Amino acid sequence: MSIAQEIQDITNLETQESIVAFMGPTGSGKSNLIDHLTKGETSWSGNSLSSVTSEVRAIRVKHPHMDQNIVLVDTPGFDDTHRSDADILRMIGDWLERTYRKNVKLSGIVYLHRITDNRMAGSPHRHLKMFGALCGTDAAKRVTLVSTMWDKAKTETEEARVxxxxxxxxxxxxxxxxxxxxxxxxxxxxxxxxxxxxSSIIDQDGLRQRLLFQEEIVDLDRALEETEAAKAVYSQYQALLLQHKANLEQLQRASKTTSSANRKMLDAAENQKQEMQGEVKRISEQAKTLGVPLGKRMKAMFSLRKAKAGAIQISSS
Known part of the structure; x- marks a missing residue:
């Protein structure tokens, strides 16, 4: 008999089950870790750093040393090739909302990070900041920060570095x-x-915890755009826009000062400029989807109901 059973509908989840969600940037190893837990029956992982999880997926497995089942939840990584961070947040948020409305809470969250990354920059840092806002202070004790790719360090020097x-x-x-x-x-x-x-998650105390995002969406009846997680994504869009616009202005200045005789440099600068303009347009459109309308901002300003948990503020890179 198969040791793993994929759960197609959240109505099949039970409130007292041990449910562990896996989150982290694309390529951090979420699906690979789950494949190890299911002895490869899921075959969810791939061989590249591109996203292999296109939706939230759950699978029930038997614990090898405990008389209980564990539900493993694989989530799409941010910085996806085909979808924006805002779209990914909506997808994960929808699953979290629907399960919480059924009184299903997480036993723990495994947040993965590649230890081989030389520095915390770009999407890994943006994802961590969003995760701190999604999780919140109360649920942090249910979080296990897991570093992956340790097997890639082949020498003593590499082991010391990681x-x-x-x-x-x-x-x-x-x-x-x-x-x-x-x-x-x-x-x-x-x-x-x-x-x-x-096992370290299950052994803690058996308690389950709502996330700040779930408290905001369900208990406080906020729109996704009003959540701390959405605000984190939105602020990162704004930072990216400022950075790209500054780079675009630099390219435009370089084009003006480059001699017309140097056709290759002019063509390269023009191509970069067009790519940058396209990126600015794309990010601007994504940011608009998370902008909170004035009416909602006013409503939130005068609301007496505040979240018990707070967003976790991650330091800048």
Whole structure:
């Protein structure tokens, strides 16, 4: 008999089940870790850093050492090739809202990060900031921060480098999460360490916790655009727009000062300029979808109902 059973409908989830969600940037290893837990029966992982999870998927597995089932929830990574961060937030948010309305809460969240990344920049940093706003201070104690790709370090020098990287993550970027009770684990691409991560979550105290996002959407009846997670994504769009516009102005100045005789440089600058203009337009359109209309802002301003949890503020890179 199969050890893994994919759950097609959230109505099949039970309120007392141990449910663990996997989140993290595209390519951080969410699907791969789940494949280890299911002995490869899911085959959800791929061989590239592109996104292999296009929707929220749940699978029920039998714990090898405990007399209970565990529900593993794989979520799409941000910085997806085909969808915007706003679209991914809506997708994950919809699943979180629907399960919470059924009184189904998470036992834990596994947040993954590639330890081989030399620095916290770009999408990994943006994703972590959004996650801190999605999770909130109360649910942080249900979070396990998992570093992956340890098996890629083949020499003592590489092992020392990634170990230093882990300390930097804990001291700086993960510090706000750790202060609110989050835990740290390593995944070395083995089934043994995969189950150690899950067991440490189940062994905590058996309690389940709502996320700040769920409190905002369901208990406070806020629109997605009004949540702290959406605000985090929106602010990051604004920062990207400023950066791209500055780069665009620099390209335009360079085009004017480049001699017409240097046709290759002029053509390259023009191509870069067009690509940048397209990127500015794309990000502007995404940002508009998360902008809170004036009426909603006024309503929130005068609302007496406030979230009990707060967003976790992640330090800048």
């Amino acid at each position: 170990a230093m990287r882990e300390e930097e993550l804990k001291d700086k970027f993960w510090s706000p999460m750790l202060k609110h009770g989050a835990h740290v684990k390593r995944f070395d691409n083995t089934t043994e360490t995969a189950w150690e991560i899950i």
